[in-house]
Amino acid sequence: MSTKVMMPVPQTSGHPAKEVVPKDLISIQDLTPEEVAALMDMTAQIKARPADFRGALAGKQVVMFFEKPSLRTRLTFEAGVNSLGGHAIFVDQTQQRLGERETLADVAHNLERWVDCVILRTFAHSTITGIAEHASIPVINALSDLEHPCQALADFFTLEEKFDDITKVTLTYVGDGNNMAHSLMLTGAALGAKVRIAAPKGYEPLADVTKAAQKIAAETGGKITITNDPVAAVSGADAVYTDVWASMGQEAETEARAKIFAKFQVNEEMMSHAAKHALFMHCLPAHRGSEVTDAVIDSPQSVVFDQAENRLHVQKSILLMLLGGGLRRYRPRSVNV
Ligand code: CP
Ligand code: NVA
DSSP: OOOEEEEEEEOOSSSOOOSSOOSOBSSGGGSOHHHHHHHHHHHHHHHHOGGGGTTTTTTOEEEEEESSOOSHHHHHHHHHHHHTTOEEEEEEOSSSOTTSSSOHHHHHHHHHHHOSEEEEEOSSHHHHHHHHHHOSSOEEESOOSSOOHHHHHHHHHHHHHHSSOGGGOEEEEESOOSHHHHHHHHHHHHHTOEEEEEOOTTOSOOHHHHHHHHHHHHHHTOEEEEESOHHHHHTTOSEEEEOOSSOTTOGGGHHHHHHHTGGGOBOHHHHTTSOTTOEEEEOSOOOBTTTBOHHHHTSTTBOHHHHHHHHHHHHHHHHHHHHTTSOOOEEEEEEEO
16 A cells, blocks of 8 residues: 655755765864764754654764763764664763773774774874774764864754754854854854854963864854854854853863853853844753853743754754765655555
8 A cells, every 4th residue: 555655855956965974073163064063954854854764874883982971972872872772871971081991093993893883082182083093884973172063063954943044143243262153153153153252361262272263154144253252243143152160170270260151151241242033052061150140041032952962963964974875965755655
């Protein structure tokens, strides 16, 4: 009997189908602007029709090594892999850093014999690139001191859901020029958005990441600006984003940073300078009362849990991109099965 159902089929024309699949997602710079856009597109399909992708990673094994704590990243990867029919193995690496017991090359050459993908949350970015250099299997950055690409992709997917045209959106990030700031600048640049970073003197994003993001933005029509003036940066913004002032591993600096960053708190007064419709964003975990007040993070403007939800959908898309045969633009069609 033939039943009419809706299911996704690869689109064969009208969009650039990638022949070369990116091997890893370590930095947003591993993706071309077209690949970032295609990832957004695929994420929308996965979010709308999760059942269509249920068996997409059947038989695939993914291992996750985390040197730092995690709620969102660990659970969204585990739930995402499971919902695609694959299997995730979590390794608590908080007691000893990768590369201490044996070389990164030896770890990589073991892993590639057993599993299909490695997901790493590390202190040093070089730990992730070190594994990727030697492993023939895909490597995903689940946060390093330099970047948090999965979060930034989920954040821009959230912005795309809320605003019609991302190229007209100004996102202002207020706070430390850290891993989040880096990945947001690079993702925004790839999608042609306007990203303003406001950080205290000495805490700006790294110059080479800013330069790279500005170069991408010059090609896409985006704009990346760095300033030390949070009020000017927030002025008229469509979304205001902040992150902790002391990232994981910087806890000893918490007190000193609290003084340096005091003027960068996102409170109601700060939000009043943004556009009336402005959203509040945070990658979480939040240090309420420090970088953001309860009144802002609990306000109707806040989309922090939408961002957290979208981690799941965007990471499923990333896994399909790296393990499922590359990027495809999917469009639901009516077919006979
Ligand atoms: N935003 C984020 O990465 O959260 P976790 O540290 O809980 O994974
Ligand atoms: N900048 C933060 C992000 C946490 C998701 C950190 O690295 O701790």
